[in-house]
Amino acid sequence: MNKEKYFENTTEKLHKLLKIHSDVFAKQDNRLKNNIANIQHYIYKDTKEDCYLLRYNSNNIKKYPKWQLIHIIFHELAHLVLGHCKDFCISKVDREYRAEKLSLLWTKQYYPEYYRRSINYLGKYKTYRIKIYREAYTKLWKEFHG
Numbered sequence: 001m002n003k004e005k006y007f008e009n010t011t012e013k014l015h016k017l018l019k020i021h022s023d024v025f026a027k028q029d030n031r032l033k034n035n036i037a038n039i040q041h042y043i044y045k046d047t048k049e050d051c052y053l054l055r056y057n058s059n060n061i062k063k064y065p066k067w068q069l070i071h072i073i074f075h076e077l078a079h080l081v082l083g084h085c086k087d088f089c090i091s092k093v094d095r096e097y098r099a100e101k102l103s104l105l106w107t108k109q110y111y112p113e114y115y116r117r118s119i120n121y122l123g124k125y126k127t128y129r130i131k132i133y134r135e136a137y138t139k140l141w142k143e144f145h146g
């Protein structure tokens, strides 16, 4: 299975696993430059129900192993569950911090075999070039490593 198919199938699988009621569509979009993936909120014109578009850059996801793609999808779905796609009142650093934390908790609960790797990977962000992520994940790293 190629990575695109894997990403889309895994999105569907995790969407079910987390019992998210709104529709979520994973779609390849290589215009995404700084992100591997992101999630946006839309409203169906006819029914006014919520739906979400999870866009991913297929060039970027190719660099990541499957365990990490699961973590990335959890992170995006965490933004949805936490209401970050509709509510922009809390700071971007805080949103990233909270989404990543929930993603780690879900990884621990549903994929405990990947949890240690996800926690260790946070350390790489201490030197990350994008300030928002560097701050959010460094804060988490300190929490998890003391």
Ligand SMILES: [Zn+2]
Pocket: 075, 076, 079, 095, 096, 099
């Ligand atoms: Zn995020």
